[in-house]
Amino acid sequence: MFFGTAGVPNTSAGRSTLDGIKAIKELGLDCMEVQFVRGVRMRDDTARNVGLLAESLGIRLSVHAPYYINLNADSEVKVRQSLQRLMDSARIGSLMGARSIVFHPGYYMRRPRDEAYRRIRDALVEVSDAVAEMGVILRPETSGRREQFGELEEILNLCSEVENTLPCIDISHIHARTMAYNSYEEFSELLEVVESLLGKEAIRNLHVHVSGIDYGAKGEVRHLNLRESDFKYVEFLKALKDFSAGGLVVCESPNLEEDAAMLKELYSQL
Template identity: 60%
Template sequence: MPLLFGTAGVPHASKDRSTAGGVKTISELGLDAMEVQFVRGVKMGETKAREVATMSEALGVALSVHAPYYVNLNSEDKFEDSVKRIVDSVRIGSIFNARSIVFHAAYYQKSSKERVYERVRKGIAKVLEYMEQHGIKTILRSETTGKATQFGELDELLRLSQELENVMPCVDFAHIHARYRRYNSYDEFCEILSKVEDVLGKEALKNMHMHVSGIDYGLKGEKAHLNLEESDFKYVELLKALKDFGVEGILICESPNLEEDAMLLKKTYQSL
């Protein structure tokens, strides 16, 4: 599939604030995709999910899901609840054919990175078991994160993808830039894409799921998302790298102005 552009949630311009209304607005704006935001909890029922499915199929809008923020697979107290939140996202997302389920997997806390990795792997394996039992076909995508305290280095996510079926990374370029205070040039974006290709193969570049926004950051990493033109993020160089690598999939804009930057990204990409 080509590279599709969309927003993290219902566009601001949508008068109908429902998910189905957001899908309709995405199509009217000339965008291609929307990430359904379950970040405060999976509150959508099956009836609404079927309405979303009907709308997205009719308009050709690709959908994904962002699971609740309250996921920490490295917490003994919250482990089962965290797995359930991802499972609930999968269950409802599958009704409207979400291509990917995105989530922030864990915090390191005082654990070693290897211990956290094993707990995250165990949690994801439980979700995959649910998917297999119910015949659900989607991709689980742990997201690259913006702070050193959070599980989500690209190498960790690529390792998960090697070891587990139907698992691939969600590459958030703004988070990577904020976490390391670099990775903000054409060559550095190419470095990221080369690593994905080297580890997972060229076919992985044909099924990418990415987040982009402006970003405010400090010594400890991410502070807040910004609009692209109000940040130092070199989105044009990123888009050039994506085009040169023949990247396909979905690019979701998480800027505060949502559809404005999503349309800017799509228009700029098409002009290259």
């Protein structure tokens, strides 16, 4: 497993992606998720330079596509715009050498859940071949709020039906949404389900989000530092280790690199 941060580390001297990659290396971390949450505004030449720097330093990259994606929008125009944002993220991600494009698929929009699922699945099918040609994988993310599409079962089913997709397992979102999945046994059960539906390769190539999490009746409220939350992160790391999992563990705690470094150290001690 490789450990890093969602975005530029807090302690980075500069706020650019290039600065962030240098900081990741200095911190002894392994990866960084480049955040395009408000739009894909990186130039092609910058993306190539980002990729060259990351490769030279041995830092693995992924991309988080903009939040303004809703493949179940009422407006067909908004669905088209969402797909374009996803394609833009994939293209720039490919130029920088990222292999995973993480995104939130959408909202239920008061539709029956099976209808929302079909609409999102069919939209993704439209772009999966084009994204595959770019050499990247689409990663629909499990969501933390119950009004948002993204239950674990929904995400895994999407990935079993749509080519060139694998899940982004935001384990803290799953915990917040279900008020469960917070023990070694439950984490192991989750990984068993992933393996049974998507195969061993999915376990060897995970993309995981981790943070402390505050939650209520509707699910996620806000991210917390791991030690300030009830999330049993050591037991989660043990499950990853026992399943011989591989891939990226991206920390989304407010203290970013502190919790990422702690997770990496704890994992190395198991």
